[in-house]
Amino acid sequence: MASKSRRNCDICVTLMIALFAANIVLADDNIPIPGDKAQLNNWFNQVVKPLSQRKNTLDPALVAAEKAPTIIKVMQNGKGKFKTINQAIKSIPKGNTKRVIIYIGSGTYREKIKIEREKPFITLYGAPGSMPNLTYGGTALKYGTVDSATLIVESDYFVAVNMIISNSAPKPDGKTKGGQALALRVFGDKAAFYKVTLLGFQDTLCDDAHWHLYKDCLIQGTVDFVFGNGKSLFVNTELRVLGDHEMSVITAHGRDKKSDDTGYSFVLCDVTGTGTGTILGRAWMSKSRVVFAYSNIGNMVNDTAWSNNHHPEYDKDLYFGEYKNKGPGADPKGRYKYTKQLSPAEVKPFITLDYIKGANWLLPPPNPKV
Numbered sequence: 001m002a003s004k005s006r007r008n009c010d011i012c013v014t015l016m017i018a019l020f021a022a023n024i025v026l027a028d029d030n031i032p033i034p035g036d037k038a039q040l041n042n043w044f045n046q047v048v049k050p051l052s053q054r055k056n057t058l059d060p061a062l063v064a065a066e067k068a069p070t071i072i073k074v075m076q077n078g079k080g081k082f083k084t085i086n087q088a089i090k091s092i093p094k095g096n097t098k099r100v101i102i103y104i105g106s107g108t109y110r111e112k113i114k115i116e117r118e119k120p121f122i123t124l125y126g127a128p129g130s131m132p133n134l135t136y137g138g139t140a141l142k143y144g145t146v147d148s149a150t151l152i153v154e155s156d157y158f159v160a161v162n163m164i165i166s167n168s169a170p171k172p173d174g175k176t177k178g179g180q181a182l183a184l185r186v187f188g189d190k191a192a193f194y195k196v197t198l199l200g201f202q203d204t205l206c207d208d209a210h211w212h213l214y215k216d217c218l219i220q221g222t223v224d225f226v227f228g229n230g231k232s233l234f235v236n237t238e239l240r241v242l243g244d245h246e247m248s249v250i251t252a253h254g255r256d257k258k259s260d261d262t263g264y265s266f267v268l269c270d271v272t273g274t275g276t277g278t279i280l281g282r283a284w285m286s287k288s289r290v291v292f293a294y295s296n297i298g299n300m301v302n303d304t305a306w307s308n309n310h311h312p313e314y315d316k317d318l319y320f321g322e323y324k325n326k327g328p329g330a331d332p333k334g335r336y337k338y339t340k341q342l343s344p345a346e347v348k349p350f351i352t353l354d355y356i357k358g359a360n361w362l363l364p365p366p367n368p369k370v
Contacts, residue, residue: 029359033235033267033351035294035324040236040268044215047353048362059190059361061097062157065121069099071368076107085124085134086111094118101368104163106130112138117154117188125368126163131197133164141178146206149182158191161365166199171222171242182206186230193217194365200225201242207232207264211356220273222248227284229254231262233356234269241300243275248300249282249307256285263289263319265350271297271329278329282307286314291321291342291350298327303334323347 028047034040055063072088073080080103082088088102094116101123109132115122126132138148146152151165165183172179180203189210197218198205204221207230214233219226220240241248250271255262264281269292271280278300281290306320315338322332323342332341340346349355353362 029354030352032348037236037268048358048364050364057359062361065097065099065157069101071101071103071370073103073370075105077105080105084111085109085113089113089115089119092119092122096121099123101125101366103368103370104132106132108133108135110135112136112150114152115155115158120156122155123159123161123366124163125161125366128162131163133166135166135168137168138181139169139178140180145180145203146182146185146208148180149185149206152185153191154187156189157361158188159366160196161194164197164199171201186212190361192362203227213356213358213362224249224252226250226264227252227254229260229262231356232264234264234266236268237266238270238272241271241273241275241278243273243278243300245275246277248275248278250278251281251290252284253281253288253290254285255287255289258287260287263291265355266292266295267351269295271295271301273298273300275300277302279307280305281320283309283311283314283318286311287317289319291323291347292325293323293347293351295325296327297325297329299329301329304336306336306339321347321350
């Protein structure tokens, strides 16, 4: 009897320890992003700890993949293993289970790149201080909209650091069919982008599906230049509008089912650029969901700021939210009538790492030694 009681006690203790650990993770995951940008990196370091401190909370497949990363150097001067990014990606076998860091030297890489779903755990890392430019001139006319991207990421656990990804196709003139030209399309799950610049005009970033983080990035465009149906967190990211007298649109979110747990959350971001007719978002689909919090919104954003895209029947299901933004374009007066000025309780789910379940997969940016 005593032995049975002892076993029961041991089980209880084990469960209590597990629950306590789970609560710690949950607490970290739910610490809100601070409203003061000066505190952002402290917050990030607190909630996104290195692998050595989080092996028990991360996805097991990710922990296994990160044990011994392989580094492949791509250098246009011939001093790396490959001269092109596509050659490096081709060398990685399908079914890859280990982290592969492709270190990319400075220069302009005129390549159309696709990372297939069967090749997870790939990192593209640009040389710090001399970011490489991955560029191509694909258009919707030739490839279709989503396949026009310079870089297409279909695989899971992708990371990009220190680089420019651009589409060199000309700005659409509004008359020629198929002028949309993506810089980046992200379809894979659990992808992180650190210090990445995305340059294009219409449809620059197709944030297509699943969970993603963009931190310390820059995204430039004209119309719908962040679009798709992903569930993504944009932190300290500049949204640069190349506007004129025509209407410019930053986001076009594609949520069309109430069951879709998707949406874009922009926290501590800066809306900059030119023109006077910019809106923060329009309803690409009937249940679009976009939130701006603690962001600095420039005067190129007009008073209305949001649009149902000429679909009044969408109004009851759209979720366009704002919280404690600043700048000349942040005044809530004159807003589209279904805009939500959020309360602290309403905004909290959008300003924590739990929004993208980051405690399970997000790691600090790598620092490969080459």
